[in-house]
Amino acid sequence: MEKNETKIDPDVKKHLLELFPEELETIILQLGEKRFRSKQILNWIYQNREIDFEKMLTLSVDLRSKLAKYFENQLPGIKEKKLSQDGTTKYLLELSDGKFIEMVLIPAGEKNTLCISSQVGCARKCKFCATATLGFSRNLEVQEIVGQIWLAIKELNDSKLTNIVFMGMGEPLDNLESVLKAIQILQRDECFSFSPRRITISTCGVIPGIRKLADSGIKVKLAVSLNSAIQEKREELMPVTKHYPLAELKNALLDFRKKTAFRITFEYVMIKDFNMRREDIKALLFYLGDISCKLNIIKWNEVVNLPYKSPNEKEVKEFVQAISKLSFAVTHRKSRGADIEAACGQLAGKY
Ligand code: SF4
Numbered sequence: 001m002e003k004n005e006t007k008i009d010p011d012v013k014k015h016l017l018e019l020f021p022e023e024l025e026t027i028i029l030q031l032g033e034k035r036f037r038s039k040q041i042l043n044w045i046y047q048n049r050e051i052d053f054e055k056m057l058t059l060s061v062d063l064r065s066k067l068a069k070y071f072e073n074q075l076p077g078i079k080e081k082k083l084s085q086d087g088t089t090k091y092l093l094e095l096s097d098g099k100f101i102e103m104v105l106i107p108a109g110e111k112n113t114l115c116i117s118s119q120v121g122c123a124r125k126c127k128f129c130a131t132a133t134l135g136f137s138r139n140l141e142v143q144e145i146v147g148q149i150w151l152a153i154k155e156l157n158d159s160k161l162t163n164i165v166f167m168g169m170g171e172p173l174d175n176l177e178s179v180l181k182a183i184q185i186l187q188r189d190e191c192f193s194f195s196p197r198r199i200t201i202s203t204c205g206v207i208p209g210i211r212k213l214a215d216s217g218i219k220v221k222l223a224v225s226l227n228s229a230i231q232e233k234r235e236e237l238m239p240v241t242k243h244y245p246l247a248e249l250k251n252a253l254l255d256f257r258k259k260t261a262f263r264i265t266f267e268y269v270m271i272k273d274f275n276m277r278r279e280d281i282k283a284l285l286f287y288l289g290d291i292s293c294k295l296n297i298i299k300w301n302e303v304v305n306l307p308y309k310s311p312n313e314k315e316v317k318e319f320v321q322a323i324s325k326l327s328f329a330v331t332h333r334k335s336r337g338a339d340i341e342a343a344c345g346q347l348a349g350k351y
Pocket residue numbers: 122123124125126129130131132168169170171203204225
């Protein structure tokens with residue numbers, strides 16, 4: 001949004017978490033307040049983690065009542081919170097229209113990674129995904145995306161949120177405008193000052209979105225949920241492949257790599273008797289062989305009513321060994337939060 005488009009109107013309230021610092025400043029000036037007041041407000045929101053107008057005590061009573069008149073400050077509500085034995089916490093969040101999304105906080109040593117949602121449900125119909133069974137409801141708004149990070153930072157208290165991944169409910173590239181604005185707000189020094197290398201968008205392979213992201217100039221890491229390098233098999237698992245075939249996806253990713261600073265990460269969910277055979281490994285090696293990338297492999301978390309099975313430890317070990325021969329960085333990630341249904345969509349599906 002251009003700066004001069006930001007106008008005050010009590011009937012169309014802006015949300016505090018959807019604004020760039022300069023947009024907030026424009027409104028504050030229109031309200032007849034001094035420029036430094038917007039810095040104070042940003043300080044309350046992002047440094048003091050206080051979004052309640054009444055508790056912003058360095059502001060005059062008059063300004064606080066103007067804020068209440070012209071701005072929204074509602075956050076997603078925590079409806080349910082489940083703590084796994086491994087420290088992972090899954091949150092079910094209720095939005096202002098009564099819809100539900102999920103976010104997952106995953107501690108690992110010094111790192112705290114937050115997995116957030118970008119849509120209510122998802123339209124992409126991946127067969128292994130619990131969110132897909134919910135269908136698509138709507139895109140999240142900027143403040144609902146930034147609000148998840150705000151809540152997580154508050155929940156962490158003195159621990160630092162180190163990484164953000166768009167791997168929760170929804171396909172982030174299907175909600176690109178809001179996702180990109182949220183990312184820019186997160187990265188701004190006046191807001192959370194998040195480093196681009198600590199934010200990852202994960203896509204199922206939406207080629208137009210990948211190209212728009214590359215052209216946007218916004219710095220962010222990209223992960224692709226691959227799960228099979230065989231066209232027919234991937235079509236079966238991820239119908240998006242019919243529209244955006246593997247060969248075209250690869251061209252888009254090579255172009256993305258040329259335009260951006262970060263290596264692409266591929267995610268590969270190991271599914272028993274489906275994508276772990278010799279032919280799968282051979283296809284994976286061929287597909288990724290000439291891309292400068294990283295590969296994360298992870299055991300699929302079983303989801304009730306979905307037709308796939310998790311591999312056993314022996315099968316995982318054999319697959320990991322075979323894949324380790326590949327020349328690029330391979331990471332075997334442990335499934336986290338299996339005891340709390342941490343795969344996205346599993347909790348929201350109950351409501
Ligand atoms: S895996 Fe991602 S893109 Fe595919 S249906 Fe699930 S949420 Fe959507």
